[in-house]
Amino acid sequence: MFHAYIICGTPRTGSTLLCRLLQSAGAGDPDSFFGLRFIPEWAEGWGLPAAETMSPEAFASAYLDAAIKAGKGGGDIFGLRLMRENVVDLDGFIDLVHPGLAPGRARFERAFGPLLYIHLSRRDKVGQAISLVKAQQSGLWHVAPDGTELERLAPSAEPEYDFARLHREVLELEGFDAEWNTWFAEQGIEPHLIAYEDLSADPAGELARLCAALGIEAPDAVDVRPAVAKLADATSREWAERYRREADSKR
Numbered sequence: 001m002f003h004a005y006i007i008c009g010t011p012r013t014g015s016t017l018l019c020r021l022l023q024s025a026g027a028g029d030p031d032s033f034f035g036l037r038f039i040p041e042w043a044e045g046w047g048l049p050a051a052e053t054m055s056p057e058a059f060a061s062a063y064l065d066a067a068i069k070a071g072k073g074g075g076d077i078f079g080l081r082l083m084r085e086n087v088v089d090l091d092g093f094i095d096l097v098h099p100g101l102a103p104g105r106a107r108f109e110r111a112f113g114p115l116l117y118i119h120l121s122r123r124d125k126v127g128q129a130i131s132l133v134k135a136q137q138s139g140l141w142h143v144a145p146d147g148t149e150l151e152r153l154a155p156s157a158e159p160e161y162d163f164a165r166l167h168r169e170v171l172e173l174e175g176f177d178a179e180w181n182t183w184f185a186e187q188g189i190e191p192h193l194i195a196y197e198d199l200s201a202d203p204a205g206e207l208a209r210l211c212a213a214l215g216i217e218a219p220d221a222v223d224v225r226p227a228v229a230k231l232a233d234a235t236s237r238e239w240a241e242r243y244r245r246e247a248d249s250k251r
Helices: 015-024 036-045 056-072 084-097 105-112 125-138 163-187 196-201 203-214 234-249
Strands: 004-009 078-083 116-121 140-143 149-152 192-195
Touching (some): 004 015, 004 105, 015 078, 015 116, 015 196, 036 056, 056 084, 056 105, 078 084, 084 105, 084 163, 116 163, 116 196, 116 203, 125 140, 125 163, 125 234, 163 234, 192 203, 196 203
Parallel strands (some): 004 078, 004 116
Antiparallel strands (some): 140 149
């Protein structure tokens, strides 16, 4: 049985859906605790002293303890969501608390214990890029199954098709996945694989498979109720068709 896991993802792969499913199964309360731009907000919410009032080492130690407590959600299993671009941030953070260890796995497992690494990816990179660009443009990132907004980061705006922007995102997302695969190989890690397409099609089945890998009992399938709904719509499909036509014409 693992007592900790890291969801190794990229944007718009269903990480919020997976985090909510794991939370509902009593398998921690994973979130993005170690993105540098989020750290001040998390620290304030946990009631930690401001970073500038402490040494970097003391703040990192206090923050790490608080993050582990939050990621357990009152249980025994710690969960963390980690985007590819934040690996270096987490590496440096742990090095302040546990110096002298090799970057990556050695540092992570010193901080969190034996880890199950979950590689969450999306096969359809065009769909992933469209989802990301639409969220950035519209300001709406997540909705509940009943349509209620769960996360809005900017005022409502109508998304506009932009081939160049989509293409940049496709290439970057492909690069992030390649970087994860290289990192796993370098660290000697065989991750538990989850594809967004499978997770969205069968959340109960993917959750059961993941719980088995963690060594915990999965909830009954009838009790698994995804808290996040898809945002893909007719506009998403239209953009995908248009993007692929334009990409083919440029080859």
